[in-house]
Amino acid sequence: MTTHRQPRLAARREALYAWAFVAPSLIGFLVFFAVPSVRGLLMSFTDWDLLRPAKFVGVANYVRLFGDADFRHALKVTAYYVLMNIPIQTMLALGLAVMMDKFSKSTVIRGILVLPWLLPNIVVALIWLWLLDPTMGFLNQIIMGLGFQRQPFLGSIDQAMPTIAAINIWRHAGYTAILIYAGLQTIPKELYEAAAIDGANERQMFFGITIPLLRPVLVFVLVTTIIGSFQIFDTIAITTKGGPVDATRVVYWYIYEYAFVRFKMGYATTISVALFAILITITFIQMRYFNANSSDLD
Amino acid sequence: MRSRINALAFALMVITSMLLVACGAKAPAAEPTKAPDAAAATEAPAATEAPAATAAPAAEAVTIRYGLWDGNQQPAYEACAAAFTKTNPNITVKVEQAGWGDYWNGVQTGMVSDTAPDVFTNHLAKYPEFASKQQLVDLKPFIDRDGVDTKQYLAGLADLWGRDGKTYGLPKDWDTIAVVYNQDMLDKAGVTVDELNSAEWNAKDGGSFGQIIKKLTLDSNGKNALDKAFDKTKVVQYGFIPGGGGGAYGQTQWSHWAVSNGFKFNDGLYATKYYYDDPKLAETIQWYANLNLVDGVAPALADIKSLGANALFTGGKGALTTDGSWMIGAYTKDTKFKVGFARLPKGPEGRKSMFNGLADSIWVGSKHQEESWQWLKFASSPACENIVGSYGVVFPAIQSGVDAALAAYKAKGLDVSAFTAQATEANGTFLFPVTDHASEIGPIMDALMDSIMLGQKTAAAGLKEGNDQVNALFK
Missing domain, CATH: 3.40.190.10 (Periplasmic binding protein-like II)
Structure with a gap:
């Protein structure tokens, strides 16, 4: 009899422990994520203006969203940024990681690489804002010193977004490289030795061994950086505020503008819900397409 | 796979919730200094009941x-x-x-x-x-x-x-608004303050004020903008520094030009219709934008936005600008050259300043x-x-x-009569356009004015578009 009850008791106790360990993050999740998300969803069906009580307006906000040319423009601008930011940043990071792996395991170099990432975003944006200033900026002094025309950078419709992308590549490439570098350490060295014995060259080894075995890490890096990239906000808030005109009015800035400049909190949450749907779709496709959960090492 | 997806769903939820958390949890940061609770007794007595003595x-x-x-x-x-x-x-x-x-x-x-x-x-x-x-x-x-x-x-x-x-x-x-000038630059170009004070302006060619602006613009060869050999790609001193696009009201930027050209924003307090599509405004704004786009006598919008007209002026990049009386200190304090304030030029409808x-x-x-x-x-x-x-x-x-x-x-040695004379002159001022929907009119007109200043849109087309969007807010 007792032998029967023992394992059940133990199992129950184990479950209790499990809940105890999960509780802190579960409570945090409920309070800070789940409840606000549901509230946000509800808010998107209202005309809340922050100060007066909200009125239910049905799907009016969503109807408006579908006809909103500015929203489409914001999506386009955001996509433009992501497409500039992610490929260059990832390739740069991959190159840096492979070089670190090959030539130097020095923690000092790794430390230097993540340094830009350690700076607060606001500081990074401010530093570059000053360096890139059209009239007084250090970079323009160099450009003029070399005999070229000074450039408006953040002040020009054509250059603003590439400039912001460059700033964020500078900030994140090192950190991304460290992530990939950690992934590289999991690839068994014997594989490279075996390939070398078989007469494979560096290029073949890189594309035949490194990339396939790095896939789960690369997918993780891509998923997180793409989400982060869609969330571009602080650099823009400091440097261009969505301008010049609407050249850098990305979705996040658009949401902010509706919520805190125009006081249309209902419509602002509608845009956030749409962004949420877009991001979850993109992520799902990525996970499916790259088969992220299985490793070729198994 | 499952757990990864869950983790992601979780991460994604963070994104949407950030916004909400941000707007819902500001309370503890700046708790006002409250008097003890006992003060509740004195709280907000109905105004009409409380006699003055209490x-x-x-x-x-x-x-x-x-x-x-x-x-x-x-x-x-x-x-x-x-x-x-x-x-x-x-x-x-x-x-x-x-x-x-x-x-x-x-x-x-x-x-x-x-x-x-x-x-x-x-x-x-x-x-x-x-x-x-x-x-x-x-x-x-x-x-x-x-x-x-x-x-x-x-x-x-x-x-x-x-x-x-x-x-x-x-x-x-x-x-009120007045013209701010750099005395050294006027002296070098041989422009007197009297000339500036009696200047006239129109939207077609800038009038005599436009001529003064050109005279005060210098390229790196020392040629001014009236000279045929003037090279507008190598300007070292601008004749005029605009305050930027100016958005919906152009208070210090273009409202004085536009109104002295016969433009009015709307029909008065709490009007429900704006007249941004008025051709008189369009020709004014086009003149204003062309100072940089065509004539090269004003800095580009990018330069103005980065530092602000005030910093460009006190940094000695240009000879004239227009600004409000609250900025007097910012122009005169610690500036390395003598700064003065002149009357706005006389437009077709006289001198007009926004009175805010x-x-x-x-x-x-x-x-x-x-x-x-x-x-x-x-x-x-x-x-x-x-x-x-x-x-x-x-x-x-x-x-x-x-x-x-x-x-x-x-006592500070400043002559600010240009501002006060404007305020006391008969019909010298117009009031700030007060209407509903200002928080939405702002972003619409900001972007449009900037696109005109950058030469992306003509003033006529841009202002028509802006006017439609603004007036749609009142429907």
């Missing part, structure tokens, strides 16, 4: 938070606050200052999270929205009870703050509305406005304060 001596100690955005005025209002506390020992006024952008963010989020200042400096572009959202205390009952004479303020200022029989602010100061005024309002969420009113009444009275005037940073809304300000400017 304006609370011997009451509980109360701290009133007072918000303003102009850092130059902070010492003046701190002096006022000290004088106020001397006669009202139970009320302390804490002056809180933040720059324009942060100030309004703070006031707005403060209203939501119950931490807005009790009394705050209000702006004509902002107050109608606060009033319509029931965030401002109607001052009319207080004014009637205490017999405040609203005629003591300069003409028209008090009227701007009322709607439907209610009053949302008492005037504290006013401002600020006022103090009481937030409806204030726990100490009676004390807030006492402070507001004092701040808009001759006693305080004379103190503010004596600091010489702004023109108070009462004539005696203006006189104090003029004396203070004179």
Whole structure:
């Protein structure tokens, strides 16, 4: 009899422990994520203006969203940024990681690489804002010193977004490289030795061994950086505020503008819900397409 | 796979919730200094019932938070606050200052999270929205009870703050626009101040003012813009520094040009239709944009946006600009050359400046509305406005304060008559266009004006588009 009850008791106790360990993050999740998300969803069906009580307006906000040319423009601008930011940043990071792996395991170099990432975003944006200033900026002094025309950078419709992308590549490439570098350490060295014995060259080894075995890490890096990239906000808030005109009015800035400049909190949450749907779709496709959960090492 | 997806769903939820958390959890950050709970007894007595005599001596100690955005005025209002506390020992006024952008963010989020200042400096572009959202205390009952004479303020200022029989602010100061010039550059080009003061302007070719601008623009070969050999790609000194696109009102940027050309924004207080598609505005704005785009006598919008017209001017990049009277200090303090203020040029309809005024309002969420009113009444009275005037940073809304300000400017060796002459000239001013939907008109017109300044759109096409969008808000 007792032998029967023992394992059940133990199992129950184990479950209790499990809940105890999960509780802190579960409570945090409920309070800070789940409840606000549901509230946000509800808010998107209202005309809340922050100060007066909200009125239910049905799907009016969503109807408006579908006809909103500015929203489409914001999506386009955001996509433009992501497409500039992610490929260059990832390739740069991959190159840096492979070089670190090959030539130097020095923690000092790794430390230097993540340094830009350690700076607060606001500081990074401010530093570059000053360096890139059209009239007084250090970079323009160099450009003029070399005999070229000074450039408006953040002040020009054509250059603003590439400039912001460059700033964020500078900030994140090192950190991304460290992530990939950690992934590289999991690839068994014997594989490279075996390939070398078989007469494979560096290029073949890189594309035949490194990339396939790095896939789960690369997918993780891509998923997180793409989400982060869609969330571009602080650099823009400091440097261009969505301008010049609407050249850098990305979705996040658009949401902010509706919520805190125009006081249309209902419509602002509608845009956030749409962004949420877009991001979850993109992520799902990525996970499916790259088969992220299985490793070729198994 | 499952757990990874869950983790991602979780991560994605973070994104949407961030926004919500951000707007819902501001409360503890800036807890106002509250008097002890016992003060509840003095809380907001219905204004009409409270006789003037009970304006609370011997009451509980109360701290009133007072918000303003102009850092130059902070010492003046701190002096006022000290004088106020001397006669009202139970009320302390804490002056809180933040720059324009942060100030309004703070006031707005403060209203939501119950931490807005009790009394705050209000702006004509902002107050109608606060009033319509029931965030401002109607001052009319207080004014009637205490017999405040609203005629003591300069003409028209008090009227701007009322709607439907209610009053949302008492005037504290006013401002006009004038031309700011760099004396050294004028001297080198042989342009006299008299020439500048008597200049005429039109939207076709800029008139004699346009000629002065050209004369004051120099390229790296020392040729001015009137010279055939002038190279507009190598300008070292601009004749004119525009204040930027100017957005919906162009207060310091283009409103004076446009109105002196016969343009009007709308049909007056709380109008429901704007006339941004007026060809008179279009030709004005095109002239204004072409200073850079065609003539090369003004810096590009990118340069202006990065530093601001004021910094470009005090940095010696250009000879002339237009700006408001509240900026006098910013142009003259620590500037390496002599700066002067000249009259706006005479346009086809004469000289016209926007006449804008600020006022103090009481937030409806204030726990100490009676004390807030006492402070507001004092701040808009001759006693305080004379103190503010004596600091010489702004023109108070009462004539005696203006006189104090003029004396203070004179003591600093500044001739600011260009601003005051504009204000007193018959038909020399027009009022700030006060309407609903200002917070939405702003972003629409900001982007459009910038696109015109950058040459992306012609003024006629851009303004037509803007006008349609703006007027659609009123439907």
